[in-house]
Amino acid sequence: MAAKLTVPISEQQIRALKVGDQVLLNGVVFTARDAGHKYMIENFVKGTCPDSERLMYDVLKEGLKGGVIYHCGPVVRKRDDGKYEFVAAGPTTSIREEPYQADVIGHFGVRAVIGKGGMRDKTLKGCQEHGAVYLHAIGGAAPLIAECCKEVLDVYKLDFGVPEAFWKLHVEDFPCVVTMDSHGKSLHEKVRTDSEAKLQQLLAAG
Amino acid sequence: MQDFTDQFVELIKSTSTDLSPDVENALAAACKQEAKGSAAEGALATILENIKLSRETGRPICQDTGTPIFHVWYPMGVSQRSLREQIKSAVRIATERACLRPNAVAALSGKNSGDNTGVDFPTVHFDEWEHDYLKAGLLLKGGGSENCGCQYSVPSPEFPASRDISGVRKAVLEAACKAQGMGCAPGILGVGIGGDRATSMIKAKEQLFRPLGDANPDPELDQMEKRLHREINELGIGPMGFGGKTTVLGVKMAQLHRVPASFFVSVAYMCWADRRKIMTIKNGKVTIEAP
Structure with missing residues (x-):
């Protein structure tokens, strides 16, 4: 049975999660991907927040504390009432954020990162140190996940383009699997190690 | 020369929202093979559900509608330049209708053109062939x-x-x-x-x-x-x-x-969302089908 997890999430709730656990996520989530992570690192984590970005910094500081980052570049539709809705919103490949993720988690107090394909050692260590998990969503399941995105609450940095903007959403029962936990365990490490061993066997057999 | 813009829009919509049966059947067969209750089985079951939902609702199977890669085979006398313009218009219309995500960004600045067109974007390959009708393949290839x-x-x-x-x-x-x-x-x-x-x-x-x-x-x-x-x-x-x-x-x-x-x-x-379709336009009749 999948456990419900509601934002804001406490460290205790995160520490209770183990690789393989299924989770239904509820509450406020921010999308952020390549341009977003580079921006957060350059302006807030490594840089001293320029005045022009002060408002954005406040939004992220408030929204990401105990919060969730979703690696996603959605297809959106602007409705007649001027509000946006998500049409298709599956996860994007997370590994591209590997150089940034642990620092973003630490700086903002992020508790969960949703994506696909898994991440590597630096992020795993970050999860362990700060009390965060990596949640795997089903790549390509875009309309299905869009149905869990009940409301687009706001959008920031739309000048980055639709896929790269920060979309603030309310999600209900967003299905994910814990594939990297806060105890140093990663399903991706295990699958990689096992498959590389099998590869060597196949190559040796010619 | 006839304008095929509307037909190209249909090709894009079909490719983005209706996965071909060969791929869907292969995924269904794979789902049966995985261990009951495993994460692998769960992933494939979700994928199969998603394929149906996308077909029923006309929404993109995957939000990453990728680089649209067209391959057009055309009879003698057809203008490549016109076809390219028609394909670009079709891509703009399909983007407006949320069949495609705006995906074309300038390489260095990252600025999104907003309509899926740009320098050599979308990709179009042309071949003149011996037949008297037009055939166009489309592959939506995610990043x-x-x-x-x-x-x-x-x-x-x-x-x-x-x-x-x-x-x-x-x-x-x-x-x-x-x-x-x-x-x-x-x-x-x-x-x-x-x-x-x-x-x-x-x-x-x-x-x-x-x-x-x-x-x-x-x-x-x-x-x-x-x-x-x-x-x-x-x-x-x-x-x-x-x-x-x-x-x-x-x-x-x-x-x-x-x-x-x-x-x-x-x-x-x-990816598993192997979105490719072939359109033929023969004697005014348009057919869009799986390869």
């Missing part, structure tokens, strides 16, 4: 899977392999292992052997238009396709990289002539 593609120059200090079919096998196995689940496994591999760096990769991508159940006309390649399909699945990477029995749904290969000095093996990785 996550595209990043898993690679090219080997055989042999090299980094990649000691032989310039024969066993060297090709080694390259494809390595590529599949390196991709893990990051290209949205279970994927399909297109492989180009020979050519130059560019033609080799184009040939690899062309293979993705082949039906999953077809046989390669070259017996040596046919045998290797089946062997690699089996062996890559033995790697155990599984759907989404969760571990499991199905890592790829198929491997499709082709060879090109090369110069004596070069031996390239190019691997194009396509």
